[in-house]
Amino acid sequence: MARGPVPGRVKRRLEPMLGPDGCARLHAVLVRRTLATAAALGRVVVACEGAVEVPPGADRVAQSDGDPGERMRTAAGWAFERHGGPLLVVGTDVPRLGEGHVAAALADLATGADASFGPTLGGGAYLTALPAPRPEVFGLGAGEWGGPAVLGRMLERAGAAGLEIGMLHMERDLGTPEDARAMLADPLLPADVRAALADRGT
Numbered sequence: 355m356a357r358g359p360v361p362g363r364v365k366r367r368l369e370p371m372l373g374p375d376g377c378a379r380l381h382a383v384l385v386r387r388t389l390a391t392a393a394a395l396g397r398v399v400v401a402c403e404g405a406v407e408v409p410p411g412a413d414r415v416a417q418s419d420g421d422p423g424e425r426m427r428t429a430a431g432w433a434f435e436r437h438g439g440p441l442l443v444v445g446t447d448v449p450r451l452g453e454g455h456v457a458a459a460l461a462d463l464a465t466g467a468d469a470s471f472g473p474t475l476g477g478g479a480y481l482t483a484l485p486a487p488r489p490e491v492f493g494l495g496a497g498e499w500g501g502p503a504v505l506g507r508m509l510e511r512a513g514a515a516g517l518e519i520g521m522l523h524m525e526r527d528l529g530t531p532e533d534a535r536a537m538l539a540d541p542l543l544p545a546d547v548r549a550a551l552a553d554r555g556t
Contacts, residue, residue, distance in 0.1 A: 355429065355445050356385050358404025361489040362518070371531045372554065373522050380546040380550040381446070384528065387544065397437055400428035422493040422499045430506055431487060440485045447527040448480040449537065455522055459483035462520025470520035472529045477502030481522065490515045511527075 357364055365377035366373055372380060389409050392398045398412035408414050413436070418428040433441050440463050442456060455472060462470035463485045472481030482491060493511050498504070512519055526533055534551050537543045 355443065356389070356403070356406045356428065357381070357403050357446075358402070358406050359385065360404060363404075365484060366528075367530045368528075371534060371550070372517060374548075376553055379553060380528075380547070383546050384446045384449065386445060387449065387546065388451060391456075392442075392444070393454055395453060399429070399437070401432075408460070411433065419494040422495075423494045426482075426492045427489045430484065431489070438542075439487075440483060443482045443484070445527075447473070447529060447545050448525045449528060450525060451480065455481060455525075457524050459520070462493060462522075463495045465516060465520075466519035466520040467520035470507060470522065471508065473505050473524045474524040474531065475524055476527060477506070478504045478526055478527065479508060480527055482508075483520075488512075488515070488517065491517070494499045 359378040359382035361374035361378040361381055364381040382438050385406060389398065389400065393409035393412065398409055400406060400408045400412050400414050401417045402414055404506050415429060415432050417425045423424045430443055440460060442459055444451065457468040459481060460483065463483055468485065469488055469491055470483040471479045484491065490511050491508055494507050498507050509519065526536060528531065528537060538548065538551055
């Protein structure tokens with residue numbers, strides 16, 4: 355799931371720190387990193403909102419209208435129909451997303467999990483892994499996709515459907531100046547993201 359890096363449309367909570375253009379440059383780095391990681395590990399389907407540069411050989415599909423759950427359900431259904439599973443649905447806001455996260459999620463599925471989630475410190479999910487279509491996982495209401503309880507609601511839906519769940523370790527997603535300051539203090543922050551966070555456009 356990726357959005358084009360348009361100033362004023364992406365990373366808006368970071369605008370006091372980076373300005374609209376800096377936020378767009380940071381977003382472009384995050385999208386590029388995420389897609390490169392995915393392309394190195396398997397087939398990539400990019401559900402795009404706006405102009406997104408996708409890796410060679412990747413499938414591009416426009417994101418559908420609707421709330422985040424509807425967009426993810428539609429994109430996941432498209433990918434399963436054409437390529438089968440397993441499928442990993444990821445966003446672009448976790449700079450440290452890498453091969454280890456993918457391997458852990460696939461290991462959960464290989465040992466019987468019906469879904470595996472990567473939780474964020476903010477209460478969302480940076481990764482959702484599915485061995486087969488499970489649209490109920492994304493079945494939150496339109497007003498339930500914000501705030502610190504998103505993953506909890508997804509787990510409730512999964513539990514109500516009788517799914518066995520795996521969980522990855524928690525990661526910080528990059529959304530606020532507080533997140534940015536914490537990441538800049540992290541020696542494991544990738545160099546290109548560190549540079550984009552330090553770029554004030556001067």
